[in-house]
Amino acid sequence: MIEFTIIAWVMSFLAIASALYAIKTKDLLSAAISMGIASLVVSIMFLLLQAPDVAITEASIGAGLTMAVFIYAIGKTERWEE
Amino acid sequence: MVVHAVLLIAIPLLSAFLIPLIRKISKWFTISILTLNSIFSILVLFEVYNKGMIYEIIAFSPPVGIYLAIDNLSALLALIINVFGAINFVSTLKEKSFKFHMLYLLAIAGSTGIVITGDIFNMFVFFEITAVASYALVASKKSEKAVEGAIKYMILGSLGSTFILMGIALIYSQMKSLNIYDIANRISMMNENIKWISFAFLLTGIGVEAELFPLNGWVPDVYEGASSGIASLLSFGPSKAAIYAIARLLIVIFPSMHTYEIALWIGVATLLMGEIAAFMQTDAKRMLAYSSIGQMGLILIAFSLVSQGIRYSIPASFFLIVSHASAKSSLFLLSHKNKMGSALTKYGGITAVLSLIGMPPLAGFWGKWYLFLGAASEKLWLVIILIFFSGIIEAAYFARYLHRSIGEEKMEASYAYPMAVLSTFSLAFGLLPFIYKMANMHLLGGV
Amino acid sequence: MRKQASVVITVIFFLSLTFAFYQISSSYNYMENKYDYTNPINESSANESVPQHYIKDTKNETGAINVVTAIVVEYRGFDTLGEVTVLFTAATGVGFLLYNLYSRKKNKREANLILREGSKIVLPFALLTGAYIFIHGHLTPGGGFPGGSVIASGFLLMMLSYPKFFMNEKRLSVLESLAGITFVLIGLFGLIFATYFLQNYLNLGNVGYLISAGIIPLIYIAVGFKVGSELASVIQNLKEVQE
Amino acid sequence: MNGVIMASYFTVASLLSIGLYGVMTKRNLMKIFISLSIMDTGVNLMLITIGYLPGGTAPIENANFAKYVDPLPQALVLTAIVIGVSVTALALVLLIKYHSKKGTLEYKGGMKW
Structure with missing residues (x-):
């Protein structure tokens, strides 16, 4: 089971790093994309936690469509934070 | 005749789904559905009055399934939400868009769902329906303030729903159940620390919607920005449903001296903050919004006095809810023009203000009366003094409000009639003897 | 200061969460742990925790192999009705708020050849996959929500590659209304033909076959259509809006 | 404690705290909604982790395993994900309206009492 633990910690740090980058960066587009990446990474953690239904849904809705909606909205407004 | 309480939710949802197919007649369809629902909620109230608490199972019996648990107070709140919703809809008849009608129906259905459901996650889902519908309705007025208020509401509301979900997750981790009464029966087995953390999260989350003290930054902006029909809807729908959800949380799930004490002091803080801020406002809508906050604090104080038995606390909260719902919604409708010209609007406005101040024999008087009795029986003299003090402030700014708003301007009939009818409720509930019996019955079953 | x-x-907040998690994780034995509680309505299920009940009895009670599906559609079907209503409310709100902000100006540049031709090929497969996911919800992981969102992403791909691609708003809203009405009507039929709202009144069939589990596939097909059309209309609304 | 559970609880606490910090400090509305989305993800992971049982398998009937994870939180998370995306979509529409009225996404109002 040690390999699962290692994967989980790697995913954990990836998720936290991309969430931190999403908060930190001034570029809203990359913030939205790194939020999507965090979501995708978390969906891999759902798989590790034996939740395939949730993993599929999170990957398609949480990561895919949410990010698309954000990107459309950024295209209609502005890209840079002050 | 068997009354299926689930129809209170199923019918509005079905009609909201149906409206896009019959766009042409959506207005009349919505009115008839709201009327039907009000009649139905009266039937449910009588059912509860005759038989005591109703449990309506959906699909499977709990705790594996969901049920609706309707006690007297929630039946009355469902009645208030549906009947007031039907009356208040008259004031929004100018709206042409069928999507507005759909959102209105969904907001009513969601608020009804919050008060009648017996499952904590189901309550969260209904919170979201109500919240999403109200964000859209608030922003529907095409002004800058409306959009700004809606965004503020949305930020705090989404944060609140995240907190509610965290609280639910923590409760579930210990109890392995989501049914409110099931959790309540076994709450003593719960880990003490997790109990406190989840209580804090749930109170924070629901407190956003219930306009409690540190979380009510959105209230004045939303009420100021929204059109008067929608402000009126918000004042009797979602906020009353949320305060009832807090009552369930406080009285059914986490009944202990400490939680009551926390709720009491949050209520006092909310009351003082609301009334003092209302006194300093110049704009009528903002003043009414802050006064709403103060009233919500008063209702929370009433709920938190249950430790001495529910003899005074439940009647007090009940009358305060009725008085606040009817009076505030009619005053928000009045704020459309802000002048009382005709006799009808004068009658409505003055009745509403008197009920809020607490003049006998209106509903507001009975609320404050029972509240004083309850506080006196617990020997909370400081709280009594603070409530009395805030009552004086309230009387002062409402006197100023009345003085300013008597004028010659005429209001449209679509606002004047619903307003007069809504404020009549605070008179009717103050006088009907049936209500006293209702209020003294054993409420919030399971306590 | 702020x-x-x-x-x-x-x-x-972080410390209190960590503390709560520490407390939770020191008690990991719910399968062994039996709570003795009484249910306000039905006392027969006492001495068995809720997850245990789901894992033991789902197959007999609902005929579904995927327990999560059984919970989403049957045991807690009311939540799912509320959830599709939230999505419906949001889609309605999006359309309502953007009503006078549309523009149909079409001076956007075309996407490149590979994307255009590729998405033509991918779209039917995306629709098929989505349909497969929500029809097999009671047998395999997935169900109405991922299926609907896969369909919506197929349309998103078309919108990305063809700027002129446009779905008829009216037809989409008719589709989502019909799907929602189907869901509520299935529930109401439960009230009429059986005892409770959303109760299963169809034959459970042979467990494990495609046509089994009574109303679960029907509801999931309705949910799939509803979610797909709503997400597609939300995305289209956001795309069409003028700044 | 099981390593996977520890990792995911750590992720949950961090994601929720990062999101809360973002909501409280950021002035840009798009950033606030991104933070709220991050919090949503964190809560979903929290529910799933609460339902996880070390050594359990996904709750789909399987002859080879005897132990299953708790299925109920997974059903709840399916609901929560869809609710999250609907709220986000409506929020972004409101942002577009705000931007078309004010020409900026910065929120200057603050919490005036």
């Missing part, structure tokens, strides 16, 4: 206060609140 920043310091935020840091303090965040740290308190």
Whole structure:
């Protein structure tokens, strides 16, 4: 089971790093994309936690469509934070 | 005749789904559905009055399934939400868009769902329906303030729903159940620390919607920005449903001296903050919004006095809810023009203000009366003094409000009639003897 | 001042969460642990925790192999009805608020050849996959929500590659209404033909076959259509809006 | 404690705290909603982790395993994900309206009492 633990910690740090980058960066587009990446990474953690239904849904809705909606909205407004 | 309480939710949802197919007649369809629902909620109230608490199972019996648990107070709140919703809809008849009608129906259905459901996650889902519908309705007025208020509401509301979900997750981790009464029966087995953390999260989350003290930054902006029909809807729908959800949380799930004490002091803080801020406002809508906050604090104080038995606390909260719902919604409708010209609007406005101040024999008087009795029986003299003090402030700014708003301007009939009818409720509930019996019955079953 | 206060609140929040998780994880035995509680309505299910009941009895009670599906559609079907209503409310709100902000100006540049031709090939497969996911919800992982969102992403791909691609708003809304009405009507038929709202009144069939589990596939097909059309209309609305 | 559970609880606490910090400190509305989305993800992971049982398998009937994870939180998370995306979509529409009225996404109002 040690390999699962290692994967989980790697995913954990990836998720936290991309969430931190999403908060930190001034570029809203990359913030939205790194939020999507965090979501995708978390969906891999759902798989590790034996939740395939949730993993599929999170990957398609949480990561895919949410990010698309954000990107459309950024295209209609502005890209840079002050 | 068997009354299926689930129809209170199923019918509005079905009609909201149906409206896009019959766009042409959506207005009349919505009115008839709201009327039907009000009649139905009266039937449910009588059912509860005759038989005591109703449990309506959906699909499977709990705790594996969901049920609706309707006690007297929630039946009355469902009645208030549906009947007031039907009356208040008259004031929004100018709206042409069928999507507005759909959102209105969904907001009513969601608020009804919050008060009648017996499952904590189901309550969260209904919170979201109500919240999403109200964000859209608030922003529907095409002004800058409306959009700004809606965004503020949305930020705090989404944060609140995240907190509610965290609280639910923590409760579930210990109890392995989501049914409110099931959790309540076994709450003593719960880990003490997790109990406190989840209580804090749930109170924070629901407190956003219930306009409690540190979380009510959105209230004045939303009420100021929204059109008067929608402000009126918000004042009797979602906020009353949320305060009832807090009552369930406080009285059914986490009944202990400490939680009551926390709720009491949050209520006092909310009351003082609301009334003092209302006194300093110049704009009528903002003043009414802050006064709403103060009233919500008063209702929370009433709920938190249950430790001495529910003899005074439940009647007090009940009358305060009725008085606040009817009076505030009619005053928000009045704020459309802000002048009382005709006799009808004068009658409505003055009745509403008197009920809020607490003049006998209106509903507001009975609320404050029972509240004083309850506080006196617990020997909370400081709280009594603070409530009395805030009552004086309230009387002062409402006197100023009345003085300013008597004028010659005429209001449209679509606002004047619903307003007069809504404020009549605070008179009717103050006088009907049936209500006293209702209020003294054993409420919030399971306590 | 504001920043310091935020840091303090965040740290308190983090510590209280960590503390709660520590407390939770020190009691990991729900399958062994039996609670003795009485159910306000039905006392027969006492001495068995809720997850245990789901895992033991789902197959007999609902005929579904995927327990999560059985919970989403049957045991807690009312939540799912509320959830599709939230999505419906949001889609309605999006259309309502953007009503006078549309533009149909079409001076956007075309996407490149590979994307255009590729998406033509991918779209039927995306629709097929979505349909497969929601029809097999009671047998395999997935169900109405991922299926619907896969369909919506197929349309998103078309919108990306063809700027002129446009779905008829009216037809989409008719589709989502019909799907929603189907869901509520299935529930109401439960009230009429059986005892409770959303109760299963169809034959459970042979467990494990495609046509089994009574109303679960029907509801999931309705949910799939509803979610797909709503997400597609939300995305289209956001795309069409003028700045 | 099981390593996977520890990792995911750590992720949950961090994601929720990062999101809360972002909501409280940021002035840009798009950033606030991104933070709220991050919090949503964190809560979903929290529910799933609460339902996880070390050594359990996904709750789909399987002859080879005897132990299953708790299915109920997974059903709840399916609901929560869809609710999250609907709220986000409506929020972004409101942002577009705000931007078309004010020409900026910065929120200057603050919490005036």
